[in-house]
Amino acid sequence: MTAPHLFPLQPKIVTASTAPPLTATAPSAASQAEAENIAIAVTKYLGKRPTRRSAPFSCAWALRLHQEMFGLVWDWAGVPCWQLPPEQGSSFSPLQAVLQKRAVEKLFVDISTRAPDEKKLKEEASDLYCRALALRPFIDGNKRWARLLEAIFIKQHAG
Numbered sequence: 001m002t003a004p005h006l007f008p009l010q011p012k013i014v015t016a017s018t019a020p021p022l023t024a025t026a027p028s029a030a031s032q033a034e035a036e037n038i039a040i041a042v043t044k045y046l047g048k049r050p051t052r053r054s055a056p057f058s059c060a061w062a063l064r065l066h067q068e069m070f071g072l073v074w075d076w077a078g079v080p081c082w083q084l085p086p087e088q089g090s091s092f093s094p095l096q097a098v099l100q101k102r103a104v105e106k107l108f109v110d111i112s113t114r115a116p117d118e119k120k121l122k123e124e125a126s127d128l129y130c131r132a133l134a135l136r137p138f139i140d141g142n143k144r145w146a147r148l149l150e151a152i153f154i155k156q157h158a159g
Contacts, residue, residue: 033073038144041068045148050156057153059108065152066138066145080104080137088139100137107131111153121157125150 045055045065055061067078076088082097092100107128116124132146 037072038069045152046155050152055152057112059105070141104135104137125154128153
């Protein structure tokens with residue numbers, strides 16, 4: 001048996017009869033600001049067909065895209081984890097940081113050299129999404145960033 005003073009935060013058992021009713025809550029101010037910031041990036045890249053000049057699918061551009069999506073809300077937007085100090089959320093060793101950076105760079109070298117045809121476009125876009133998401137280069141927003149990368153890729157290459 002544990003002493004209560006050693007573990008003051010005991011888990012609360014919730015059952016169907018004691019659970020509070022589910023209610024819809026308003027989005028937080030940060031969530032609303034993120035949504036507005038993302039809408040600007042979506043409009044920029046999906047409002048018209050993106051060119052290779054406006055969306056070159058380079059590593060530098062992909063980091064800027066994240067910054068465009070979240071930069072009005074978060075200071076760390078567009079800064080990959082391998083560049084952040086530990087006190088800002090990075091848990092990478094120097095070796096892990098180098099490997100992570102190389103993996104992200106390789107993804108965009110692979111993608112930028114491809115010219116998919118209509119039959120393979122969805123497959124290529126799905127590969128881009130899965131690889132970008134698996135790398136998780138940022139503290140937050142990786143899934144939304146990967147989805148927008150995928151959408152831009154499809155819009156850019158769709159005939």
